[in-house]
Amino acid sequence: MKRVLTTCPYCGVGCNLYLVVGDDGRLVGVEPSVGHPVSRGQLCIKGWNAFHFVNHPDRLTHPLIRRGGRLVPASWDEALALVAGRMREIQDKHGPDSVAVFSSAKTTNEENYLAMKLTRAVFKTNNVDHCARLCHASTVAGLAATFGSGAMTNSIACVEQADLFFVIGSNTTEQHPIIGARIIQVCQNGGKLMVADNRKIRLARLADLHLRHRNGTDVALLNAMMHVIISEGLTDEEFIASRTERYEDLERLVAHYPPARAARITGLTPEEIADAARLFASADHAMIIYAMGITQHTHGVDNVRSCANLAMLTGNIGRPGTGVNPLRGQNNVQGACDMGALPDVYSGYQRVTDDAARAKFQRAWGVRGLPRDVGITSTAAIDAAAAGDLKALYVIGENPTLSHPDIRHVRTALQNLEFLAVQDIFQTTTADLADVVLPACSFAEKDGTFTSTERRVQRVRRAVSPIGESRPDWHIICEIASRAGYSGMQYDSPDAVMEEIAALTPSYGGISYSRLDGPGLQWPCPAADHQGTPVLHVGKFARGQGVFRPADYRPPAELPDDDYPFVLTTGRNYFHFHTGTMTRRSRLLHREERFPYVEISPEDARSLGIRDQQWIHVGTRRGEVRVQARVTDTAMKGVLFMPFHYVEAAANLLTINALDPEAEIPEFKVCAARVRSTP
Template sequence: MAGLATSFGSGAMTNSFADIEQTDLLFVIGANATEAHPVAGAMMMRAVEKGTKLVVADPRRIELADRADYWLQLKPGTDIPLLNGLMHIIIKEDLYDKKFVAERTEGFEELKATVENYTPEKVAAMTGIPVETLYAVARLYATSYNALICYTLGITEHVCGVFNVMSTANLAMLTGHIGRPGSGVNPQRGQNNVQGACDMGALPNVYPGYQAVNNPDARAKFEKAWGVSLSDKVGLTIPDMMEAAVEGKVKAMYIMGEDPVLTDPDANHIRHALESLDFLVVQEIFMTETARYADVILPGASFAEKDGTFTNSERRVQRVRKAIEPIGDTRADWQIICAVAGRMGYPMTYGWPGDIFDEMASLTPSYAGINYQRIDACGIQWPCPDCEHPGTCVLHADKFTRGKGLFKGIDHVPPAEMPDAEYPFLLSTGRILYHYNITTRHSAGLDAYRPEEMAQLNPADASHLGVATGERVRVTSRRGSLLTKVQVTDRVPPGMIWMSFHYKESPTNVLTVSAFDPISKTGEYKVAAVKVERFTESGGMPDSRPPAL
């Protein structure tokens, strides 16, 4: 497992966005690209118009599904059985890339033994996808010369998110669809600089460049550069921090550019954690729900008020240039951090963000050849080991990070919570086109266009509940309850309610389950059990059970 995670460990795209329009087949799984990543989604739509084949795996009939050659409407939480079933067919029909498997990988026999158990008939029963469709998609993916797997949070936001990712890597390696233009595994990051933040060490177990904190050589390098003694202990993830706060083991937090009260699962637990702290600092550009709990608010500057870089999903490091001076008493984040560090006895005397970047590049091998001058006109994709290197468009062209790619046999891991008699609906969550996370609610134009949550509900369920589009329902889980208007649509299957997380008035994450992938600690936002009841001002709520299917 560790070897394969190393091969694809950064979470970055193996290819470039341009490859979307240069491939023969797009396999989009767990990614509503036209809404959550509209630039990439538009490229996918253009590719299809030019003749690229499209397979979409998603429980909802998203916009891409309308254009797909095959729409795989799988049951939520059954991605591993689906991918194993496709690999079962590919191996049985001798369609896998024997040369690639023999020369570039190891662990094939383990994979083969695992997927042997995932027959098309068994997978059809587990996923709800017809047997004949499984055969057609397996053959199409295996026989396409170039194929791109594109995924995002629909793959990662499960208790088995890491195993889901590994399964996509298994499929790509099995067919040799990796390491060349038009073929690879391409996650789209959920926010604009998540990739850059991870690259620069915003993880509890690594320094910048994914250099492990418990690696003595790496630690010595950073101790010399920073002039301090550094711990070799792995830090806490966000869920662990919140739990430690409740237990009184973490006394203070410094939260920057994050609103966990709205965005983290089981929001009532998050509120309890923040209330348990002795001291909370929030550095933000808006008065967020999290900032309301702060003892001190440090007013940061927006992207348009500061210089710096963002690194996007295709690993491209790009300049961000200050367009206006910071408004009021706000400051750029780096200036605030430097000022705080200085007050705590560690002077940071950087003159501007370019100085900070040069230091980062000197300590981060994959960024070593990048500087502000080189990316003035156009960004560069890491790894870029020296200033003569043009950057890397395609990862793993000759070998994987660990040498050979490691297959792992991965079995189905069920969701932490499934519907039952008391909570008979399945809740899944995501994003809508009109809002970006929770920040665009501060845009008067966008908020006027989509001012409130419109939860998606199947017509059969709406009929049974006696609700129509625009009417309100109460949605309740074991963790909380809220009111929301509904949009009645057959884009969701019966028994499911789908909600976004953009609205503080309908804070969806009071409902989501407090369950996490044990490796990545990513929350399971895509599956939770809820009950849905028609809401009236008089309080009348009829039977919340979904209709018999």
């Protein structure tokens, strides 16, 4: 028996835990890390069950190649040669930008760095992206524009220094449970809690003020709150004067959002909005906490900017216990962004359009001709595949046939490709469409680092041997690079990759494995003697002055009408993670939520004659699925909520492929739907 300290593979909180390895070399349990500053001996149910899927009989154990229409076992040599060969062949015929790579927020920093290096240095295209496109692309764009850095400004430890939480579009106790529970504890001891979310989530039940505004009306709500704060003289004038610019723009715009107007848009009362404004402005230390409810909109970037405006207006930034705190969903979605698995930046958000940055990476990688044009996003890549412009795709640990909007469109697009390679730990519905399937190791079988939502870079450690013939992602990516004729991606181990990352990435400059034996380091950590940065923008914003970028309210792309009278909003539940490939293979987690379901309000259920647990149909203009009705007052009248974990009734069959114009994030949170209770 042995125990190996590692980082949880589920959400972005970054809890550390020990994997317990039995005498037969298989995982038999989990023990939380008591000394870790975030976990402190505590885990959520996913963490307690994080070992379970690793040894599941469904694990992919050898490479597969499509022959005669069927995926059949093949050798690694064959499979790797085919991936490298086909990608090269297609590029020779159709040009470098005819291929794209989807990297993964589930894999390590080292692997994301290598995936973007493979894409850029070997395949000479900037067509690399990952699932941040579906979750926090709006944050990366919105906060970079206002503060100069697109990440959570504060630390998880700041929760205990705050005296007010404004939780907007985050079901924190279910999606970032350890943070949610800490908020509960602070509020038990006098902290104030304001929740803006029309679902009556757990935090809403405990809130001092619960705002049930209509989906997609956040900008109107936030603008009206700022209108009240300004008109009642509750701003932090000194902060505005000394730390920010373009305040006049905000003042001018929010003048058009008196609470009465916002009330008509949001469905709230003017009094609720004014109360929220006063409560927020009354706090010395107010923390804004948000997640997908803010970002997954056609106006996601506007939502993010509006949150940033509210924080700056009241001086709630750059101090412990304050800040604009986007909670990142995946274990390493922060890291995947940091590593440049994005179409416009290298690691550390160095722009591909910047000649100096390009020259630096060319020198370091020993290549010439790094592409200067920004690549396509993963949402645009699906459209390009459907249009026949994208010919080949290498998908690492992503499952777009369940996670992207309008999956009928996604399936058509992927089937339209000349070549699709999928690297994963289980046979996903995306892998079902692949020409080559590469079996990867899970988090428990490899070394590396993840970066949590609070920018904490921490170790992932190998606890058990690879299952079957599976190989670590970093190893597979490097093999493909070699076979594509590039000799600059040969590493003995992930820590050698981290050395290269540190040398090329200013915010990771001081990070090395020898410094990560403890609880990790929070970037920016520019030098070997730098202790990391728990709170950003202290004294000065990353871009110098914070800039107010006010936004006007724009309605969602598709609103209810006579044919589709409901708003459908999608998300996750507590027990499952994303496309369910791991959690639905974890006994307790799957047992808790076995069936696809839709939350519907008691009023709507009554008027449609629908009983709790009845199987009903939910449809949109894209399709229809059969799900169990969950009649609950969590749902507001007129709004349906569906989790997107279930392959047998995929919520993303229903969602709309409408994108934010800047971040190209889909509007998973609003589309028009109808309900049919007949068989």
